[in-house]
Amino acid sequence: MEYHTKRLTMQNIADMAGVDKAVVSKVVNNARMIPASSEKVERVREIIRKYHYTPLSAAQSLATRRTRQIAFLLSEASEALFANPAFSLMLTGAVRACQEFHYQCQADICDFMNIHDFIVPENLRNRSIDGCILAGAMYDDALAKIAEIRMPVVVLGGKHIRQQVPIISRDSLKEFGIFLDYAEERGHTKIWVAEDSYNARHDFGILLKNRPQFELRLLDGPHTDEIVYAYHWAKRFLALPQSERPTLIFGADQFCCVMARELARNGVPCPEQISFMCFSDTEMAACYNPALTVYACQHFNEGYQGAKLLIETLEKNLSPEESIRLANSITMTSVFIERESVRNLKKKKREKIR
DSSP states (O other), X not given: OOOOSSOOXXXXXXXXXXXXXXXXXXXXXXXXXXXXXXXXXXXXXXXXXXXXXXXXXXXXXXXXSOOSEEEEEEETTSTTGGGSHHHHHHHHHHHHHHHHTTXXXXXXXXXXXXXXXXXXXXXHHTTOSSEEEEESSOOHHHHHHHHTTOOOEXXXXXXXXXXXXXXXXXXXXXXXXXXXXXXXXXXXXXXXXXXXXXXXXXXXXXXXXXXXXXXXXXXXXXXXXXXXXXXXXXXXXXXXXXXXXXXXXXXXXXXXXXXXXXXXXXXXXXXXXXXXXESOOOHHHHHSSSOOEEEEEOXXXXXXXXXXXXXXXXXXXXXXXXXXXXHHTOOBOEEEEOXXXXXXXXXXXXXXXX
């Protein structure tokens, strides 16, 4: 019997394969235990492939108690929200993983910072999604609030809470160390870092104990707007005597571009008098003049791995502890691209000696 003019049903497949409809249902929903021989299971799969059968989403949701939808929730406090290249790349990576594993991804914005007024989005309260990915600035208390809805969660970033929830994060301690080594190789020991997160304070605190030659400052200030943040510190920089100014500034793409432009406008050009290095590999960083040297997290892969981890947690029905162990086995690496924005001060000194 051939089925061309109407939608194929599980019963049709069962009849064609000579099995019970329950067997087809378990094959379609990737059940661990299927009450049939491997030959019959493969016969069912061949028919599914031949006729490109896809189950009705509503029926599959009833069978699996899943909607095959996940949410990508971005902190409301994040700079530029999804217009920020880092978060748009994370979302794109998550969507790509969802496409590969036949899931849908909903994007939303949530206030993770004001925990007392925290409101779980309506679609989460209604459990119309199976799990969520959290990105952007948030307090740890927000994770406890999210946990109240008893839903699988994966967090992008936030290494210090790695043992509490599944985290996709790079080894920032190792990578900040590589950054400092690169800076020292090029003669930069007076450094500003445009970040004052817990991770940055913790990791640089450890690294600087064995590097007394560095004068490193983590820049606090108005993080909710990178442009305001950059102008604020450009003004502070220009107010300093030249002997007290940093020679290298490490920050996000927008921060570096805005601050470099403002300093150049005031007679401090990059890289002749100030060097910049960026931890966001974006078109803005690559196209700025001079092009910015970057040591950056691969945000697309971060989002992809986060969604893949969440989907695997759902598909295998992993416990929170199992999901955390799986997350800890995922290694995220950053990419280093040397361009034109970091001056080699040691080369300058050698030329003077000659």
